[in-house]
Amino acid sequence: MRKISTHQIQEAVRKLCLDTNINLNPDVINALKYSYEMEQQPIAKDILKTIISNADIAAARGKPLCQDTGIGIFFINIGQEVIITDGDITECISKAMSEVYTQQPFRFSIVKDPLFNRVNTNNNLPPLIHWEIVSGDSMEIFFLPKGGGAENMSRVHMFNPLSSIDDIKNFVVETVRVAGGKPCPPLIIGIGIGGSFDYAPLLAKKSLLISISKCNKDDKWAEVEHDLLTQINNLGIGPMGLGGNTTALSVKILTSPCHIASLPVAVNIQCHSHRVNKVLL
Ligand code: SF4
Structure with a gap:
């Protein structure tokens, strides 16, 4: 002991x-810098630059x-x-x-x-x-x-177990579309699939602890994450909801076994101020 x-x-x-x-976690800063390089819309590019410089100022001055x-x-x-x-x-x-x-x-x-x-x-x-x-x-x-703004736009839904992966993808994309600029995009989308009514949202939140640069270990879920990220970015919501190609930085999925009659799905939306860190004792 x-x-x-x-x-x-x-x-x-x-x-x-x-x-x-x-x-701000270096992982998030790198993703923001990459999005800045890839972004096509001038206003979106400006906002991403401001978000990156906000992180630099916070670190330099010791401010939130x-x-x-x-x-x-x-x-x-x-x-x-x-x-x-x-x-x-x-x-x-x-x-x-x-x-x-x-x-x-x-x-x-x-x-x-x-x-x-x-x-x-x-x-x-x-x-x-x-x-x-x-x-x-x-x-x-x-x-x-x-933050409250991002948490407020999160959702959970009990699917019919005969639902397809496309039904789930549509639910996730629709959740982000309805959220629009309210959760301060670019976002990190945490998804929990399976478990129970209470466990799926916990999985969704827990998925936000995974490094955003890490691919899902399971190839089929990695493909779903990648496809969802593309669909979400094609919505055109953009940084802070003012249009652009960068609506999300990453999509993370965690799954769990579930009851034969159930298929719970939860989406936990996280904003660009994705503050997560850990300590090991
Ligand atoms: S950046 Fe995040 S924590 Fe800050 S106001 Fe927006 S949603 Fe809330």
Whole structure:
């Protein structure tokens, strides 16, 4: 067994929350630069240039990439041979996140109650934490602060199990078409297929953790991702919805076995401010 102290976790999560909000993942920057080179429309090219320069300025000045510093989502893979010492793990993660959001000029984006008491919690708490027990003696912590504009345009649909791959592709493309400029394109499209009504959206969100330059390991799904990216970019929505060839930077798909009578499909839309990062303890 390996002991990991909550003090160590708290410090690692503090750095992770700070870094993720300020420094855009190099993977995303490379995809934006590539799109800038490929883009044909002058206005779209200008917007991509501005997005890239915004990332440079944020990194140089230590400022957040976007005013919406998001709902704090964590995916934590914890080895079954790990023992947590010196306190409560959820508490230490919450403390680390609130410390960063209250000490930095990061906007608090969470309200206490979704309907009857929409009062700001004033510390961006609570985080949403997805735990997974894995083999080994280490701990992998992903942080994905998610903006409301992109999250709001995401969708889930329970398909008839006799539906074809084209039905699913049409649903994904239609979801992006309806979203238009609202989720701040160029986008990353996370798709979850299979599982259950609650699991497909989790897969869709989890697919956003995959490096956007990585191809799907399964050739048939890699082909679907590639075809969807082409169809989405052919919509002409373009950067920030003002037209162009660059509506999405990447499409990611995760799948799971499902019930014989079901075929759940979820689309989680992510904006160009695709802030995702991880730490390994
Ligand atoms: S959708 Fe993304 S880029 Fe747009 S405001 Fe929200 S976090 Fe920022």
